[in-house]
Amino acid sequence: VSCSMAGEEDFFLEEKRFKQYCEDFVKHSQQIGDGWEWRTSKDLGDGYLSKTHFQVRNRHIPPDLKEKNNDNTEQMLFAHVEEPLDDSQAAGACSTEEVVRYEYHVLYSSSYQVPVLYFRACFLDGRPLTLDEIWGSVHASYQDRLQEGPWDTITQQEHPILGQPFFVLHPCRTNEFISAVLSGSQDHHRHTNYIILWLSTVGPVVGLNLPLSYAKLALEQSTDADLAKSPELKDWEWLGCDKAAADFPGDEGSFLAGHARMEMIAHGSFSGQNSPLVMMGIGCSCGNTSPAPPRPDLP
Amino acid sequence: MCLMTDDKDVLRDVWFGRIPTCFTLYQDEITEREAEPYYLLLPRISYLTLVTDKVKKHFQKVMRQEEVSEIWFEYEGTPLKWHYPIGLLFDLHASTTALPWSITVHFKNFPEKDLLHCHSKDVIEAHFMACIKEADALKHKSQVINEMQKKDHKQLWMGLQNDKFEQFWAINRKLMEYPPEDNGFRYIPFRIYQATTERPFIQKLFRPIASGGQLHTLGDLLKDVCPSAITPEGTAEITFCPIR
Numbered sequence: 079v080s081c082s083m084a085g086e087e088d089f090f091l092e093e094k095r096f097k098q099y100c101e102d103f104v105k106h107s108q109q110i111g112d113g114w115e116w117r118t119s120k121d122l123g124d125g126y127l128s129k130t131h132f133q134v135r136n137r138h139i140p141p142d143l144k145e146k147n148n149d150n151t152e153q154m155l156f157a158h159v160e161e162p163l164d165d166s167q168a169a170g171a172c173s174t175e176e177v178v179r180y181e182y183h184v185l186y187s188s189s190y191q192v193p194v195l196y197f198r199a200c201f202l203d204g205r206p207l208t209l210d211e212i213w214g215s216v217h218a219s220y221q222d223r224l225q226e227g228p229w230d231t232i233t234q235q236e237h238p239i240l241g242q243p244f245f246v247l248h249p250c251r252t253n254e255f256i257s258a259v260l261s262g263s264q265d266h267h268r269h270t271n272y273i274i275l276w277l278s279t280v281g282p283v284v285g286l287n288l289p290l291s292y293a294k295l296a297l298e299q300s301t302d303a304d305l306a307k308s309p310e311l312k313d314w315e316w317l318g319c320d321k322a323a324a325d326f327p328g329d330e331g332s333f334l335a336g337h338a339r340m341e342m343i344a345h346g347s348f349s350g351q352n353s354p355l356v357m358m359g360i361g362c363s364c365g366n367t368s369p370a371p372p373r374p375d376l377p
Numbered sequence: 378m379c380l381m382t383d384d385k386d387v388l389r390d391v392w393f394g395r396i397p398t399c400f401t402l403y404q405d406e407i408t409e410r411e412a413e414p415y416y417l418l419l420p421r422i423s424y425l426t427l428v429t430d431k432v433k434k435h436f437q438k439v440m441r442q443e444e445v446s447e448i449w450f451e452y453e454g455t456p457l458k459w460h461y462p463i464g465l466l467f468d469l470h471a472s473t474t475a476l477p478w479s480i481t482v483h484f485k486n487f488p489e490k491d492l493l494h495c496h497s498k499d500v501i502e503a504h505f506m507a508c509i510k511e512a513d514a515l516k517h518k519s520q521v522i523n524e525m526q527k528k529d530h531k532q533l534w535m536g537l538q539n540d541k542f543e544q545f546w547a548i549n550r551k552l553m554e555y556p557p558e559d560n561g562f563r564y565i566p567f568r569i570y571q572a573t574t575e576r577p578f579i580q581k582l583f584r585p586i587a588s589g590g591q592l593h594t595l596g597d598l599l600k601d602v603c604p605s606a607i608t609p610e611g612t613a614e615i616t617f618c619p620i621r
Binding site: 119121122188189190206208209233234235236238239240241242243 | 490504582
């Protein structure tokens, strides 16, 4: 990881590096049809990552159902939902009330020198979701943290480039968990894309999941010597919890992503005690009886 | 580094700045009898939704309960962003028109695409504190604000809410100091607002001291960050609105 470090300070992300990581991120997204693009502002030349996807309320459409061309996402939603639906669920999935259009933007904060996740959501008839509805849709594993301090987590703010209301995931604590992960990664000389690491951790809080394929981007940029040092990246394996991905369809998607990320960072000396991913692991419904790491006390 | 004694008069003038305002109910709102306009002196440094409880009560008296939902304000067709300080809103939209400032009050058809919601005072407090914290991230790498106790944060907010200059500045002065060995803050917290652009404001990192050791001026900042504001003759027409 190349981030600027000043003595004892945390891993601050310079704007130039932010743009470079975003560029690499978008290239990979294009290869796998994940729908991200970079938008440049006309006046000052700064920019942001952007992605739009549709989600059935409380149920996530896995990204592998989307085709490479995302122009007809709405059509695909109704044509390609392959999961078996019982009668009540089928009624819900087809009614426009239940489909939510999410728009995610990743901007750079020069004040905190970290990326920041902005998003907005509306039903297909154009009605925007309220802050309460957004809080209600936050993943169950994060609800405790949200109850403690909702105003520290997700609030409505003005988009700094577009000037319109968006919801924002607060950046003040980004450095805490990023630093913990990056120091472990550096010990093993592993190259990591800061954006992938950060977004795969905070995204699931608000319904945004990154396919595991992004981890390969990091590996591609590692040298052969690096790869020789780090153990093979296995899918869906977690410390103390071995279960194949095939056993967990549908809703457990975010837990699976959590497992995969846990695996990615577990190769370093990072113990995961302070990571929000451990919180997700505690909620794991895989039925495994091996002891999970103890839940850290939240600050 | 004590700035209080030197600049206290300026600080007081900024704090106690007022804008005489006339609030009129939007003509399409449904009332049981005619709504009289309501006059109020608005504090420049505060927020619309924090200081207009009386305005709300005044108009709700002539309306039926079911006709009233979230209040919002508009000037000459432009929804007013409650999360901007009142003085900024006035300077941005109405500085050239005669006083009192005429604001239209709405209780229906909240403009979702333009305005943030403000369902309670907690929302205003959270926004205000977020601004304070971001400013300190720039000035002191958040060290001063993070070392304060929750009650100090609360005192800043209560000082603003209750218009208590001394109470506010007892805490804010710590956020305005820097160690004697430094010549200023790490970066200057500033935003340049423009009414004409889609982008709401320009905000960049800017150091108070140049590499040669000399102090930067406001002119240096404008040249660096917003060169289009400066004419070929080297002058700039701006309205300077100190906020925090």
